[in-house]
Amino acid sequence: MTKGIWVFVEHRENLIKKVVFETLSEARKIADQIEDELCAVLIGKSNDSLVESLSEYGVDKIYLAENDVLKTYTTDGFTNVMSDLIRKYEPRALLIGCTINGRDLAAQVAQRLATGLLTDCTGIEVIDSQLVFTRPIYAGKATVKASCKTNPVIATIRPNTFAAVQNKKDPKIVKTVTDCGNIRQVVIDAVRQVSQRPELTEANVVVTGGRGIKGPENFKLLEELADVLGGAVGASRASVDAGWAPHSMQVGQTGKTVSPTLYIACGVSGAIQHFAGMSSSKCIFAINNDPEANIFKIADYGIVGDLFEVVPLLTEEFKKLKASS
Amino acid sequence: MKIIVLAKQTFDTEAKLSLDNNGKIDGQGVKLIMNPYDEFAVEEGLRIKEKTNGEVTVISVDKEQDQDALRQAIAMGADEAVMVVPGDVELDEYATATILAKVISKMEYDIILGGFRAIDDGSCQVAGRVAESLNIPVVNMITEIKIENGKAQATRDIEGGSEVIEVKLPAVFTAQKGLNEPRYPSMKGIMKARKKPVKIIRLGELGLVEDQIAAKVKPVSYTLAEPRKAGQVIQDEPAKAVSQAVKLILEKVKVVV
Numbered sequence: 001m002t003k004g005i006w007v008f009v010e011h012r013e014n015l016i017k018k019v020v021f022e023t024l025s026e027a028r029k030i031a032d033q034i035e036d037e038l039c040a041v042l043i044g045k046s047n048d049s050l051v052e053s054l055s056e057y058g059v060d061k062i063y064l065a066e067n068d069v070l071k072t073y074t075t076d077g078f079t080n081v082m083s084d085l086i087r088k089y090e091p092r093a094l095l096i097g098c099t100i101n102g103r104d105l106a107a108q109v110a111q112r113l114a115t116g117l118l119t120d121c122t123g124i125e126v127i128d129s130q131l132v133f134t135r136p137i138y139a140g141k142a143t144v145k146a147s148c149k150t151n152p153v154i155a156t157i158r159p160n161t162f163a164a165v166q167n168k169k170d171p172k173i174v175k176t177v178t179d180c181g182n183i184r185q186v187v188i189d190a191v192r193q194v195s196q197r198p199e200l201t202e203a204n205v206v207v208t209g210g211r212g213i214k215g216p217e218n219f220k221l222l223e224e225l226a227d228v229l230g231g232a233v234g235a236s237r238a239s240v241d242a243g244w245a246p247h248s249m250q251v252g253q254t255g256k257t258v259s260p261t262l263y264i265a266c267g268v269s270g271a272i273q274h275f276a277g278m279s280s281s282k283c284i285f286a287i288n289n290d291p292e293a294n295i296f297k298i299a300d301y302g303i304v305g306d307l308f309e310v311v312p313l314l315t316e317e318f319k320k321l322k323a324s325s
Numbered sequence: 326m327k328i329i330v331l332a333k334q335t336f337d338t339e340a341k342l343s344l345d346n347n348g349k350i351d352g353q354g355v356k357l358i359m360n361p362y363d364e365f366a367v368e369e370g371l372r373i374k375e376k377t378n379g380e381v382t383v384i385s386v387d388k389e390q391d392q393d394a395l396r397q398a399i400a401m402g403a404d405e406a407v408m409v410v411p412g413d414v415e416l417d418e419y420a421t422a423t424i425l426a427k428v429i430s431k432m433e434y435d436i437i438l439g440g441f442r443a444i445d446d447g448s449c450q451v452a453g454r455v456a457e458s459l460n461i462p463v464v465n466m467i468t469e470i471k472i473e474n475g476k477a478q479a480t481r482d483i484e485g486g487s488e489v490i491e492v493k494l495p496a497v498f499t500a501q502k503g504l505n506e507p508r509y510p511s512m513k514g515i516m517k518a519r520k521k522p523v524k525i526i527r528l529g530e531l532g533l534v535e536d537q538i539a540a541k542v543k544p545v546s547y548t549l550a551e552p553r554k555a556g557q558v559i560q561d562e563p564a565k566a567v568s569q570a571v572k573l574i575l576e577k578v579k580v581v582v
């Protein structure tokens with residue numbers, strides 16, 4: 001019998017990704033419904049603080065696979081270890097945050113184990129004791145619900161979809177396989193921009209600049225607003241293609257998919273390809289000087305006005321609110 | 326250098342979606358385009374070909390008549406196009422990848438390029454699965470690639486930065502935006518694409534039994550998304566509009582802590 005709902009713990013520099021806690025919280029509910037156990041799988045180098053933070057989120061068991069070779073993510077290293085663990089313990093499901101490395105790992109493990117993978121999921125439910133996942137498709141114009149005929153079902157979960165809910169437990173720790181097998185990808189260099197801002201796909205608030213921002217120097221206005229709200233800054237393809245922002249900031253069909261609580265679109269017209277990347281935002285707020293702009297057809301709230309006037313006022317207003325709260 | 330590019334057609338994003346009688350996404354009459362990420366893959370394949378005096382073969386698993394993407398690739402400069410026609414069987418990503426790997430395993434190849442994601446039902450897995458099936462390494466979401474002495478160094482996106490990965494060839498790479506600017510087909514290319522036959526391979530010829538490609542994923546139901554409703558647009562002098570908007574936003578969501 002297969003047992004356990006597993007959640008892959010993506011971590012870096014001693015910090016666990018937010019999407020892991022969100023996924024654990026939702027998986028806890030599902031595990032309770034089907035009376036199964038919730039397990040976290042931690043690959044790499046662990047320590048007490050990582051284990052401590054996992055125990056805050058309702059985990060019954062933690063599988064630890066430690067090995068110095070696994071300190072940095074490699075496709076093969078993590079695929080080998082994860083696949084071996086699954087063969088050994090036969091879980092019912094493996095849930096992974098839909099991040100760059102999460103997606104990478106999920107596809108390799110799924111093919112090695114000849115099983116199904118549902119990506120970028122925004123819902124999990126139990127129907128006839130089967131796990132059924134909801135995923136947005138066709139640029140958010142439709143959703144499909146799907147299950148998997150084989151075990152384990154593998155699914156990647158869209159960040160910012162589920163609320164992280166604390167639920168203290170005392171997880172059992174299982175130290176386990178650490179044979180990393182043959183690793184064919186050699187990481188010869190890594191560059192990370194140091195930023196105080198959250199990662200675009202994880203941010204609770206995203207402030208995006210479109211062609212209306214008129215030049216790279218004006219992104220400063222958006223950064224100031226984002227910083228008051230602890231948010232990240234995004235860009236439309238028009239402003240990326242103009243060279244005002246790097247591609248890593250692009251939101252949309254050929255950019256990132258974001259799902260923040262609040263999405264502030266500044267000088268963005270609201271093309272369908274842009275919408276594809278932000279349609280699951282909880283609240284969309286638009287600033288555009290053209291009352292006919294498409295963005296107002298999809299925004300919850302909007303201001304018709306010049307962003308160069310409105311954005312600084314907005315920053316001030318939120319600053320005032322923060323100071324008084 | 327023998328280069329293989331995996332390419333598929335996707336719905337044009339502007340296309341209006343509807344469901345057919347079986348409650349599935351209706352593809353009838355929908356305009357199809359080459360998956361934009363696959364255009365990057367084709368372009369990169371052509372650039373490697375030009376540098377190494379190589380050969381580019383583009384492969385797609387699709388309906389026999391849906392050859393536009395393959396012809397576009399030929400028009401851009403690809404040498405051969407192969408269409409694998411699965412017939413009536415329901416394919417999922419596992420099945421598609423298993424078929425592609427089988428076709429490729431009978432060919433010569435040094436490098437395989439694909440898109441990192443198909444933009445329609447985009448699942449970001451077919452190319453990676455092909456690598457796993459062929460037992461060769463994959464590097465996903467690349468924005469640069471250099472090839473030397475049977476090895477490739479590829480720059481790939483990671484959250485908040487990038488990393489450079491070295492692998493021995495053969496290997497699979499998936500394209501991220503930023504890898505290149507795809508070229509427009511030349512007049513000569515377009516003429517060639519009109520005449521060049523696409524090689525058709527039927528499932529039966531591959532020696533795959535149905536069991537080997539049985540879909541793992543089972544769709545339960547499709548739903549069209551409720552279009553997002555237009556909300557409230559505030560037209561007032563800026564200061565007033567801003568304080569009203571902030572009030573409304575905070576009534577709806579919690580963002581200031």
Ligand SMILES: Cc1cc2nc3c(=O)[nH]c(=O)nc-3n(C[C@H](O)[C@H](O)[C@H](O)COP(=O)(O)OP(=O)(O)OC[C@H]3O[C@@H](n4cnc5c(N)ncnc54)[C@H](O)[C@@H]3O)c2cc1C
Pocket residue numbers: 209210211212213235236237238239250251252253254255256266267268269270271272273274277287288289290293305306307308361
């Ligand atoms: C295959 C494909 C994939 C694509 N992928 C993406 C993608 O991933 N992401 C993406 O964003 N796009 C994508 N696009 C492009 C998309 O179709 C649009 O062209 C793009 O989103 C437009 O960007 P924009 O809204 O910034 O610019 P525009 O459409 O030019 O809009 C600028 C807006 O700013 C407003 N404005 C101007 N000045 C001011 C001011 N002072 N104050 C306030 N408002 C002002 C204008 O009224 C206008 O509405 C894709 C297109 C294709 C074909």
Ligand SMILES: Nc1ncnc2c1ncn2[C@@H]1O[C@H](COP(=O)(O)O)[C@@H](O)[C@H]1O
Pocket residue numbers: 331332333360362363366384385386387418421425438439440441442443444446447448449450451452
């Ligand atoms: N039917 C197919 N035929 C050829 N290549 C495909 C097919 N499906 C997916 N691919 C390749 O795999 C990539 C990722 O697709 P997907 O996993 O569907 O998001 C695509 O960009 C293509 O390069």
